[in-house]
Amino acid sequence: MTIRNQMNESGADVRLHGVARSWGATTALSGISLHVRAGSFCVLLGPSGCGKTTCLRIVAGLEQASAGVVEIGGRDVTALPPAQRGVAMVFQSYALFPHLTVAENIMFGLKARSVPKPDRLRRLDRAVEILGIGHLLARRPGQLSGGQQQRVALGRAIVAEAPVCLMDEPLSNLDAQLRAEMRREILALQRRLGITMLYVTHDQTEAMGMADQVVLLRDGRVEQDAPPADMYSRPATSFAASFIGTPPMNLLKLSHEGMVPGTGGPVLGPPRAAATLAGIRPEALRLSDHGIPAEVTHAEYLGADTVMVCSVGAEGRLLARLPGRVAIADGALVHFDFGPADLHLFDAATGHRIPQPA
Template sequence: MISTQQDSRGAIRLDGVAKSFGSTRALADVTLSAPAGTFLVLLGPSGCGKSTLLRVMAGLEAPAAGRLFLGGRDVAGLPPAARGIAMVFQSYALFPHLSVAENIVFGLRARGTARGEREARLARAADMLGLGALLARRPSQLSGGQQQRVALARAVVAEAPICLMDEPLSNLDAKLRAEMRREIRALQQRLGLTMVYVTHDQAEAMSMADQVVLMREGRIEQDATPAELYARPATVFAASFIGTPPMSLLRLEAGQGGAVIAGLPGHAVAPAEAAGGLLGVRPEEVVPTDGHGLPAAVLAVEFLGAETVLSCALGTAGQMVQARVPGHHAMAAGTPLRLRLPPPQHLFDAATGRRLPDFFRAAQQSLHPERIDTP
């Protein structure tokens, strides 16, 4: 089996990787690194370049520029079979005329692995993934989750230190996706694999990854741990992409004593230099109150069982802010209420979309160390 020791065989490093299809730029100056044993997720919306980047790593696409190191080796020009990787495709790519056992060992047979070794690896993988009773079946006789396990077993028997996965759970229902997320993560940790996992689903990224690379239009928007990505989004795009519901972004304008929320003249909530920028607020930090708070009106109510999401128009400018509150709150559209916001933690430059430096945050905390309230 693959060693669980973290060695350089599974390390990944990309330097300035670029790729275009005709006049369309798919990747632009992608630079990243991941130590061996890392669960790395490439996250982003459709068309951001994440699958193209995975295919470049796999050797299925040739980069136009840049260098690619897998396991400490420069693999530029090497075919996929020589890169020391395994891959799980979105479609699973199972041969319908072969049994489960034959599908799992197909790659080993093609590489000329001795029969005894093939059988030993098959037994280990089948036991690990609970496929022992299914080895004689054909793919058409399996459920979606079972087919996914067969595809994983085929990757496991290769015993490669790096495994690439291209949206492997997108064909499964929500409950099975949640189960398979846990299984894949546990498998990766047990084997010490370096795993590169492509998804557009932030729940998969946040629950599975050690390292998330958020991509946008062929570039890396932010490279961070899930906790840092959520707590300190580097850009407006990251702030609006991560979180369910995402961060509310409120326009700021010049006011007395500093920057105020547009449409709500009153107490300053940020330094004067932040005027014209954006204030970010997480929905779970917004608190409806019967007393003091910012004037708002309910636009929509979304009941999710354990919690309710209130979409509200804030002040006279009608900026929308969302509040995620526990329990069931039945409110008609147009219901007036007051909202209490947390001390400002996220400020962004509206022109560049970049997060403003920390000294702005320190300054604004001195303005209002308590929660934002307006009589």
């Protein structure tokens, strides 16, 4: 018997149909359409200024869409105020009320909605139990660490018992270790409560590690909308390829003959009139006696693996992630080989993926 069954909670579908937002001449979002299934974890990913936060705020109702429709649980909420949309939100700054105690902060919304006191306390107890913040209830936000404040903000979202939870870069103010811990905790929480999560981040590791569905945004448009594994293995554009992965995918400009300029081969892509980019993940490369010739410029040993920075041909740069410790002197000449499935081709002008014959 899980908590989810006890509470009879579950997520709601979130759908965006052609949602756009512009201020005068500047366009933050142009025609975003997406579907987040009930109870799934969706990450809105993108570099800063891509419109992901604007998109989240439109779903929350904190900002109005210039065009398009927002549906939550099959209900058109485009014109509804934030409180009536059935969403809870965790802000990047946590937005805790500095003069209220932790308990008062968590129950602020319940009081505002005149939830009866026994019910309020029951919900508080449950959130406290889930988050393990029982010893902090009488403190004020100023007396809490960043991680504790984050938990209180989560508590406020939990007690709302809203079917949809929105998070705006909730981990960006935490240190790396705490971030990894909270990442697991948020994911476990979402699974446990069965709520629909819409999560904004610029950190692709968060997206890869948490999401059921990643929506990659760029300049106010959806670049790719796919499960993280698909986005990793079949990036739809060169932008998606260069955004996902640590380090991201190598993109090499090919000559018309399909080779890296300045090398004598191998032929990576079919001869094309238009410029082509060849993409190979750093972790797909392995040292060999044949393949792409490269000159090691720098090697970075990271413990589990070594990232080797190499130059290829006239102006190409190649990163290879090799397992374990690889001791090769700077300036050495090496060859990299890779499997045929690890090669991705993109049109250099449009950035679109070029379908390859299987």
